[in-house]
Amino acid sequence: MSFIYNIGIHLAHFGLKCVAPFNKKIKSGIVGRQDTFNILKSNLKPTDKTLWFHCASLGEYEQGLPVFKALRDQYKSHKIVLSFFSPSGYEIRKNSPVADVVVYLPLDTKTNANQFLDLVNPELTVFVKYDIWPNFLNEIRERKLRAILISAAFRENQTFFKFYGNPLRNALFAFEHIFTQNENSKRLLESINYNKVTVSGDTRFDRVSSQLEIDNTLDFIETFKQDKLCVVAGSTWPEDESLLVNFINSEASKDVKFIIAPHNIKSAQIKNIQEKLTVKSILFSEKDNEQLQTAQVFIIDTIGILSKIYSYANIAYVGGAIGTTGLHNTLEPAVFGIPIIIGNQHSKFPEAQEMIDNAGMFSISNQNEFNVILDDLIKNKQMRLQSGSHNSNYIKNNLGAVTKILRYLEL
Known part of the structure; x- marks a missing residue:
């Protein structure tokens, strides 16, 4: 893991704490993250079987929801942990029926990643679209836990494909499989020698189509x-x-x-x-x-x-x-x-x-x-x-x- 990346994470956290008193959304995230481990300890037992779904915000949650629902139905004896990075996702979906526990994702440090995974120990992890956190994902890989990325969309100008992008690029290899929205994303992944890719399309189409099946x-x-x-x-x-x-x-x-x-x-x-x-x-x-x-x-x-x-x-x-x-x-x-x-x-x-x-x-x-x-x-x-x-x-x-x-x- 890049020393510079880890320093950057801590500096970013310090900066957010300085801004938090003046920004309600940032303050919500800072305060919410402080409760994550207590929420997990209160709702999970070491003997629980779990799945972990992670979304950056509300849009990614809606994108992943059809998959989340199917997994919820299949793994009825498992507890579902749903995490968000953004307050705009957490605050609106903190009572989501698809999950047993909803939390903010802690800051991406190695200590936090270890503590989070010690508590959750997911049988399967599903990340949606692009929210890639190297310390969490590298810890998943070291523990040999299953993880997939769905509805991924990549562009050539992203850090993954730059000479300085090693921390993020290496984190992608924690996923046993990546499902992309399009062929271009698959080609970009193959350009960095990641080959376990399926062009599945965008799950948002399945999500919005289900709107026609309900009473509007x-x-x-x-x-x-x-x-x-x-x-x-x-x-x-x-x-x-x-x-x-x-x-x-x-x-x-x-x-x-x-x-x-x-x-x-x-x-x-x-x-x-x-x-x-x-x-x-x-x-x-x-x-x-x-x-x-x-x-x-x-x-x-x-x-x-x-x-x-x-x-x-x-x-x-x-x-x-x-x-x-x-x-x-x-x-x-x-x-x-x-x-x-x-x-x-x-x-x-x-x-x-x-x-x-x-x-x-x-x-x-x-x-x-x-x-x-x-x-x-x-x-x-x-x-x-x-x-x-x-x-x-x-x-x-x-x-x-x-x-x-x-x-x-x-x-």
Whole structure:
């Protein structure tokens, strides 16, 4: 293990502790990690058989969930330990029914890795996508424990493939098998002589497809929407909301309904959206005291229901790519067979480019482009239905990653 890497981990921890008093999210992670070992000691016995699932954050959890559920069903006598690195994953899924114990992953030091694995001693470890921690993984390898990486996506400019990337590169060899999203990731792994690779595809397709099998009914959305065309804007940031508000105020017909589900549901941001709108809007938190059908804009100031709300959309806008925050999940609306609009900063999201190439998704870079595309989709039903059909077919054509992973594990 690189001496420089270990020094860097300790310096990073010191830096986070200094920043924590001024950043609620970082503070949550610092405080939460202090409780990890006590939680494990309280919930696990040395005789317990366990599986360990690790995700960086909420997105990776949703990505791995179909595999987690299948393993949960198969290993009924095992206890499942689920760990997160980010507070945004832990805080939302700390009561996940797929796990018996949910914790923050401790800082990646050799001491922490030893103590964690002494307590958990997993029969199988599943990491999702990219959260690679060398000390933990090297300790897994030294103990000859089973570990796999699923839905992995690699790019040539990542540290794994640089001359200075030995700690991270060597950690990959702790995995007995890696399941990649695409052929390019497989080629990159083979370039560093890692050859136990299967191109399984992305488990997110299986995850979002399962949304079609559940009841997505939301009575309050039906009351709001009635029989009118509905645009759902999900996971928006201020720069996204500016586009939407400007369109609604100056371009939108009164016969079109809008649902805005901000990524950040802090009251100040929600208030800012409402103050800028010149049409009637209602908040989710106030819906029981309002006549929903009389509003043109419904602002969702809560979390956990966006995937169901997309089922009511005729057109979707997904936030994050008009600025620098990162594009949010575009597969969630795509599964419902609707056209999608996004910003132009989507180079790290191959599924977005593939849907653009399939004419199911539209990328915009400014207010004028947004207005033109959204207006076209609102007025042109054939364009809307055809684009949505392309997205639905795209999801169907990419199913099967979970089956390939479970087949390898002989389930």
